[in-house]
Amino acid sequence: MIEMKDVSKTYPNGVVAANGINVKIAKGEFVYVVGPSGAGKSTFIKMMYREEKPSKGNIIVNGISLPSIRNSKVPLFRRNIGMVFQDFKLLEKYTVYENVAFAMEVIETDPAEIKPRVMEVLDLVGLKHKARMKPTELSGGEQQRVAIARSIVNDPKVVIADEPTGNLDPETSWDIMNIFEEINRRGTTLVMATHNKDIVNNIKHRVIAIEGGRIVRDEQRGEYGYEN
Amino acid sequence: MFEMSSEESTDMKISTLGRHFRESFKNIARNGWMTFASISAVTVTLLLVGVFLVIMMNLNHIADNVQNDVEVKAFLDNAADDADRVSIEKDLKKISGVDTVVFSPRDKELDNLIDDLGENGDVFKPFEQDNPLRDAYIIKTKTPEDVVKVAKKIEKIELVQSVNYGQGFVENLFSFVDIARNIGLVLIAGLLFTAMFLISNTIKITIVARSKEIEIMRLVGATNSFIRWPFFLEGLWLGVFGSIVPIALISIFYSQLYTWAMPQFTIKYLEMLPTGTFIFQVSIVLLLLGAIIGMWGSLMSVRKFLKV
Numbered sequence: 001m002i003e004m005k006d007v008s009k010t011y012p013n014g015v016v017a018a019n020g021i022n023v024k025i026a027k028g029e030f031v032y033v034v035g036p037s038g039a040g041k042s043t044f045i046k047m048m049y050r051e052e053k054p055s056k057g058n059i060i061v062n063g064i065s066l067p068s069i070r071n072s073k074v075p076l077f078r079r080n081i082g083m084v085f086q087d088f089k090l091l092e093k094y095t096v097y098e099n100v101a102f103a104m105e106v107i108e109t110d111p112a113e114i115k116p117r118v119m120e121v122l123d124l125v126g127l128k129h130k131a132r133m134k135p136t137e138l139s140g141g142e143q144q145r146v147a148i149a150r151s152i153v154n155d156p157k158v159v160i161a162d163e164p165t166g167n168l169d170p171e172t173s174w175d176i177m178n179i180f181e182e183i184n185r186r187g188t189t190l191v192m193a194t195h196n197k198d199i200v201n202n203i204k205h206r207v208i209a210i211e212g213g214r215i216v217r218d219e220q221r222g223e224y225g226y227e228n
Numbered sequence: 229m230f231e232m233s234s235e236e237s238t239d240m241k242i243s244t245l246g247r248h249f250r251e252s253f254k255n256i257a258r259n260g261w262m263t264f265a266s267i268s269a270v271t272v273t274l275l276l277v278g279v280f281l282v283i284m285m286n287l288n289h290i291a292d293n294v295q296n297d298v299e300v301k302a303f304l305d306n307a308a309d310d311a312d313r314v315s316i317e318k319d320l321k322k323i324s325g326v327d328t329v330v331f332s333p334r335d336k337e338l339d340n341l342i343d344d345l346g347e348n349g350d351v352f353k354p355f356e357q358d359n360p361l362r363d364a365y366i367i368k369t370k371t372p373e374d375v376v377k378v379a380k381k382i383e384k385i386e387l388v389q390s391v392n393y394g395q396g397f398v399e400n401l402f403s404f405v406d407i408a409r410n411i412g413l414v415l416i417a418g419l420l421f422t423a424m425f426l427i428s429n430t431i432k433i434t435i436v437a438r439s440k441e442i443e444i445m446r447l448v449g450a451t452n453s454f455i456r457w458p459f460f461l462e463g464l465w466l467g468v469f470g471s472i473v474p475i476a477l478i479s480i481f482y483s484q485l486y487t488w489a490m491p492q493f494t495i496k497y498l499e500m501l502p503t504g505t506f507i508f509q510v511s512i513v514l515l516l517l518g519a520i521i522g523m524w525g526s527l528m529s530v531r532k533f534l535k536v
Contacts, residue, residue: 072452079449089444093258106450108244150448 001027001158001189002048007057009043009213017043018054019213025191027157030184032200033193034224035210041193044210045162048191049081050074062157079107082151082159082188086166088143090135090150096122097131100150107154121149125179141172148179152188159183161192165199177203200224244454252461262434263466269430270470270518273423278474278514280419282482284412285510289501291405295372298401300379300393301332303362308387313363316385320365323381325374330366337361362389372402420517427470428525431463435529442533452534459530460523467522468515475511482507 002025009018017040025031035041046052047059050066059066062080069077090099100118109117122128125145135143144164151159161180165173177199184190194200200207200223207222208215217225256263304316313331320329332340338361342349369378379393435442445455483503493499 075446075449075451075454077449078447083447089440089447091441091444093441102445103448105244105247106445106448106454108241111243111247154449 001025001029001062002191003060004047005058005060007047007054007059009040009047009052010055016213018047021057021213021215023208023215023218025189027189028184028187030180030190030205031192032205032207032222032224033191033210034195034200034207034226035216036226037195039211040213041210042162043213045160045191045193048158049078049083049160075106079154080156080158082154082156084144084147084151084159084161084164086163088135088140088147088167090143090146092135095132095134096127096138096146099135099146100153103150103153109154117153118149121153122146124152124182125149139172140168141175144168144172144176145179148176148183152183156188158189158191161190163193163195165194165196170198173199197224197226240453245457248457248461251458252465255458255462256465259434259438262437266427266430266434266466266522267470269427270467270522271473273419273426274471274514274518275474275477277416277419277423277517278478278510280416281510281513282478284416285506286500287412288409290498291408293499294401295405298372298375298394298398300367300369300375300382300391302365302367302382302385302388303390303392304364305387305389306362308363312387316387317365319385320367320382323378325369325371325378326367327370328368330368332364332366334359334361334363337364423517424521424524427467427521428528431466431522431525432529435459435526435533439533442530446534455534456527456530459526463522463524463526464519465522466526467518467520470522471514471518475514478510478514479507482510 002023004021004023007018007021008016010016021044033041033044043052047054047066048061050061050069053067057067061077064077066077091102094102097118100121101114104114104117119128119131122131125148127142127145127149130138130142135146138146144167148164151161159180164180165176168176173196180190180192181203204221206220207217207224209217209222209225302316302320304313308316317329317331320326338352338355338359341361342352345352367378367382369375375393375398379391379395382388383391442455486500486503490500
């Protein structure tokens with residue numbers, strides 16, 4: 001599903017954010033990516049959705065070799081992965097419904113299919129009744145649930161989440177994790193970068209720890225392993 | 229303009245085009261104040277361009293009137309008989325650039341002179357018995373610019389005694405009109421350039437405010453052309469809406485001015501362009517300018533955010 005072969009990344013300013021990373025993530029896995037700030041977690045995640053290109057090595061996601069696809073093809077590649085961010089990245093002037101429907105319009109889905117599917121995923125994240133509201137009228141947790149609904153509305157094979165609970169209080173974070181668990185149970189591969197010790201230690205999954213641009217630990221049902 | 233077919237291989241569905249149209253209208257509403265700012269910029273600049281265009285076109289019209297009235301008069305030697313006249317007329321018609329050739333007998337020339345001078349013309353009345361004037365040909369050229377050239381050729385024809393085309397005056401008039409036209413063109417070009425700069429900058433500011441929107445569109449997998457379309461259409465509407473007020477104002481004021489001013493003009497050449505077609509043409513020009521500048525401005529601004 002996701003494979004990195006000998007991947008290195010050096011930024012133009014000389015910072016080495018990845019240094020010989022080799023990793024395989026299988027279909028249906030749930031993987032936490034942990035590590036101190038500035039250790040290369042973000043770069044690791046960004047290379048998976050081709051926001052960053054590796055300086056060396058190869059990355060294959062959904063059978064596509066990312067370093068060799070053209071910039072103009074990046075949007076097409078991204079249609080097969082769902083993305084969730086710490087800052088939600090919702091369109092503030094669009095309603096909840098429009099934010100989710102947008103991801104379907106973009107791939108030119110038959111308009112007749114859009115409404116039922118959007119309502120279905122909004123129901124899954126528990127926000128069907130707030131479809132007409134604007135993101136600014138929602139709480140942080142609700143906004144993140146809209147973002148999650150958007151990330152899965154096109155049935156992606158992989159969902160990549162970068163610090164999805166970073167801006168949320170502990171209770172809301174558990175709600176978000178329940179939704180991720182449900183998505184993963186339905187067969188979607190999930191990769192999640194996080195600083196949340198409680199979540200990693202309580203909902204056990206594979207843990208990949210990154211320090212200094214290298215994978216220093218990779219365990220099934222691992223521990224967070226850092227003092228927050 | 230759009231890097232579609234080869235780059236992104238997906239042909240756009242009709243339903244998607246419909247979506248882009250709906251979206252472009254929604255965005256105009258969503259971005260209330262930004263929309264207002266852009267439309268105002270278009271309105272103000274098009275009003276300036278429009279007023280200037282109207283003035284320039286009318287001055288040009290007056291200049292044309294004056295220029296088109298310039299004719300060449302070839303006076304014949306009194307020795308010329310009817311047969312000579314026929315051959316001279318043939319020669320005149322052969323000159324390139326000549327449009328019409330009209331014979332004006334000396335008696336008619338004298339009548340014209342007496343008429344032209346009005347009361348003072350009576351002085352010439354006694355000459356009706358013994359006309360000192362000459363037979364003449366009045367030659368009109370196809371374009372005013374040909375006058376001097378044609379006159380020079382006529383001078384060389386045998387039995388043409390003298391040629392009159394307002395020597396000196398005509399050359400000055402023509403060079404003055406040429407200079408005035410060129411200055412007008414430069415001014416309009418400069419104004420247009422300023423308009424494009426101002427409008428595209430206003431649109432750019434509104435789009436910079438929406439760069440996050442474009443970033444998110446890219447993240448959920450929107451192709452560049454998919455992102456561009458609503459912006460492109462939005463620019464088009466901004467331009468079209470922005471041209472409404474200038475078109476309305478210019479139409480109303482021009483027809484008012486026309487009905488008020490025309491009766492006051494008594495000099496032969498001084499007349500305004502008639503309202504109907506002229507207002508229609510100016511309106512079309514302003515509408516197209518607005519539309520083109522709007523589309524161009526928003527495409528240029530979006531382009532910046534579409535580079536990965």
